[in-house]
Amino acid sequence: MATVSRPRRSVLYMPGSNTRALEKAQGLAADGLILDLEDAVAPDAKVEARANVVAAAGSYGQREVLIRVNGLNTAWGFEDIAAAAGSAAHGILLPKVESADAVRMAEAIMVNAGARPDMAIWCMMETPLGILHAEEIAAASPRLGGFVMGTSDLAKDLHAEHTPMRLPFVTSLGLCMLAARAYGLAMLDGVYLNLSDDEGFKDHCRQGREFGFDGKTLIHPKTIDAANEAFAPSPAEVEWSRKIIDAHAAATAEGKGVVVVDGKLVENLHVVNAKRLVALADQIEALKAAAG
Ligand SMILES: CC(C)(COP(=O)(O)OP(=O)(O)OC[C@H]1O[C@@H](n2cnc3c(N)ncnc32)[C@H](O)[C@@H]1OP(=O)(O)O)[C@@H](O)C(=O)NCCC(=O)NCCSC(=O)C[C@H](O)C(=O)O
């Protein structure tokens, strides 16, 4: 499994053709970056963008770096994958994935181009067929790192509307979430397109966290802090988690399987989740320390 446990609260897209954005991202507090060769790059700029992102991929310190390539049904897909495979990126993000075969084809190109064994494959989940095949895609390769929801393309194909509660997307998000978690993959929510609606963005982040997403994909640096806050365990959650871990350990030492803490029943399953949250909080602190 290529998925490494790490914070992925905020993952910022930037067009590979925008050298100012590629440079600016070196100083941004996003947990991850998607250097885009696909939809954000005009056809005439694709080849230059490919060179830009390969050159830039190793310059982002602790941040996780993915290169989003063009599809294999385009003039650029094959060369994008081969070039990204030789870069310092942590992974390659495939657009509009609809089958396990699509993943395996990309993997064969990566391997042939000399990709490191730990280079991950991530999949954009953004077409009806892709969503229906979420499980076979999740299981397609040990290199699978995670799913990124492409809610803009999905809205187009479903003829759906973006609404505050996102009811038109619940089935698609849920199917992908089930497949991702069943196969131990990371899960990133789609972008919020209205850059002038800060409250709407925060609501989407809150809802994304309730769904179980690890974080949100972003299109502008101004949204990084809100995403980082929304997808991090709050101080109260960390405090509660540490409390029940200690209480359960003490109960276990006395031969008990359950314990009541502040009136709430605590079993091992709660401790497993509490340990995940504490580990995430520790990783976030470590990232902050590394950033200085
Ligand atoms: C949306 C933008 C085009 C706005 O750009 P701009 O007008 O330059 O914004 P600002 O003037 O407010 O920028 C302020 C500074 O921040 C830098 N900046 C802006 N955006 C980024 C970014 N994404 N990454 C890094 N840095 C960024 C500017 O350079 C300014 O810096 P400075 O010079 O120091 O002042 C732009 O934000 C943008 O292009 N965003 C990304 C769009 C994108 O990548 N879209 C594709 C991904 S979304 C998608 O495909 C969805 C999915 O597939 C689906 O189907 O759902």
Ligand SMILES: [Mg+2]
């Ligand atoms: Mg898309």
